[in-house]
Amino acid sequence: MSNHVTSVTEKLVQPILDEMNLELVDIEYKKEGQDWFLRVFIDKPGGVDIEECGIVNEKLSEKLDEEDPIDMAYFLDVSSPGAERPLKTQKDFEKYVGEHVYMKLYEPIDGEKEFEGTLVSFENETAVVEIRIKTRKKQLEVPFEKIAKANLAVTFN
Known part of the structure; x- marks a missing residue:
């Protein structure tokens, strides 16, 4: 389930990020307490600001509503990886x-x-x-x- 959600999310968010010259750092889909969180971490040289995160959040949210890959309530969070950015690739x-x-x-x-x-x-x-x-x-x-x-x-x- 988690892998399906992250791979669908990646397909949906990548064109948005390409258009805005932003980089996809990581996607997490996990349960914390009673709630599920879909977290998308984005970056660019010099870092991303809150406004860019908001735009990506809004555009991705629309795409997720259209595709509807997640059959339960969840919170979408688009943010910068911060100072301790993961190194994946x-x-x-x-x-x-x-x-x-x-x-x-x-x-x-x-x-x-x-x-x-x-x-x-x-x-x-x-x-x-x-x-x-x-x-x-x-x-x-x-x-x-x-x-x-x-x-x-x-x-x-």
Whole structure:
């Protein structure tokens, strides 16, 4: 059910985003408490504003009403992914080289399964992340398929 909803939503929202030069970051359809939420995260270089989110919300809402892929009540929420944007595709990793990232892996590499560090490079489907262990720095080579979850991480210097 959830996959069907997200794939239909993606088909409906993509032309709207293309027209507005916006990028689809992620779609979530999940239950929180008693309510279902359909969340669409959009972005563009420099970030999206509340007005753009509102326009996409309105246009997508019309399309969803026409197609009616969801047979229950839900809340539609279109927003920016924020500072801790998820990194889902290889293109995302290429785009954010040099940024501070958080990663969670399916299996440990050099004893590390969850870490934060600087994304040094991404090529040949491998991310190189520099992490700090106490006072020394260490580079981990992480194959793309071993990454369970990754997002930009906010640093406080």
